Amino acid sequence: MPLHVLPAPAPALRSVLTALGSPAAVREDRTPALRSFQGSVSPESPLPVHVLDPIVPTSTDRPRTRLTGWRFLIRGGDRSVAAAETILTADGWTFSHFFEGPYLTSTERALRQAEATAIAYQPRLLSIPELYMLALWLHTGADADAGHGSLQPNDLLVPLAPAPPGIAAHRPHRVAELLPLMTLRVAPAPLLGSPA
Template structure:
């Protein structure tokens, strides 16, 4: 089934278009592939970026997540050459930075895989900073407001490559299955008292 990609806030899209149209912003970006791109570059597939501040839930129930920005894949020709992030400021959505690297390719791959799933999902990104981990979050309510919500037990998380050691990249997991694993990874070992 097709993914239901939510529309980004208009100011976020405008800020990315302005940055792409600025020779200074593109030239100063640390993205060689964007600077070397031949032809027009266009922002596509806007994904809301959420951060999971703490993974303490081991029951698979919804865990709080905070919307921190919108990420656009920057396409030139038939492939994504970079990504553009926006962030929310007191004055509204603004361009943050361009970047490239493995998460751009991995996001594109995970989105293609998600297209073949039997159910329609709303794609989002979910970051777990404590593990240096980024996942494609496939939200089961594809009509939901993309600017709100928390991972539900039946939502799907696809860890993007590079994933933390011991967690398979590009493999879909239900939230209820993956959160307990993440919680265990983040629980400090208990000290053993010797008598």
């Protein structure tokens, strides 16, 4: 079943289009792949980027998320050559930066995997800073507001490569299964006893 990809806010898309059309208008240089690409490029596959609030090992509450930006894959020809991220400022949605690297191809792969599911999901990206981890978050509320929502037990998280040790990249996990593992990973190590 196709993913239910929501449109990005119009100002976020405009800021990326402006940056693509006028590299001098942004402070940061384009990535090597964007500089060397011959032909036209376009922003596609907008994904809301959420950050997971710190995981508290002793809490029974689900960790909260907050929307921090929108990420666009920048397609040139038949492949993505970079990504662009926007952030929300006091003045509205603003272009932040272009980037490339392993998360670009990993995101594309995870989106292709998710397209094959039988359930309608809303794709989002979830950053888990405590684990240096990024995951494709397949939210069960396909029509939900992309700027809001918390992790639901039946939502799926697909860790993107490179994933932290002990967490398999590109293997879909229900939140109810992965959250306890993530909680263990951030819990302080037990003291082994006092020195003699």
